[in-house]
Amino acid sequence: MKKYLIALLFSIMTPAAFAVTTIKAEVNGMVCAFCAKGIEKKLNALPQKQAAFVDLKSRVVALQLKEGQDVSNEAFSKVIQDAGYSVSKMERVSQTVDAIQAEVAKADKAGVK
Template identity: 40%
Template structure:
């Protein structure tokens, strides 16, 4: 158990270090929304915690969080792009696991409408 905890702490520290200093060519979503698959979100409080962290970021615009589908969608503000590693780090630091990311051409509103239809 102690080894697992140590590995988690070291992994989180490494992630935080890379998030603070993005490498040249770090992934960004230049013109679209980024969807994150997130494990560990189970209640409205979970969604609220993620939303609070992401809305504080200067480049994030509209957000959509779907607990049932375990999706967080982030759209950049006009003229800006999403730093995928930075957003992922915020979600991880909030206590959740990001299992995948996907840049999509849809707006958050379109994703919300699509998810409601399913």
């Protein structure tokens, strides 16, 4: 019975322990591809970065964190602000950058902002 409970406990805890954490934000002020590349370059320089995505058309910026790593919302906002832009909306999601990129592409294709 103890083995069963221990196995159950680990199976419940494991998905949360390995959950993907991505900071997703809407950014004001990006008006050209150079703007987007500047933000992407700053995000790629972060040691906690697993992946980064910046979409000029939808103004979406996403930073997927490495497992066990974190960046505070304030630090993330500061990176964006130091690049010369402002964050209008920010959330932490359990999606990969690839999933967010696909979601944005699908919305663009459908003509949705």
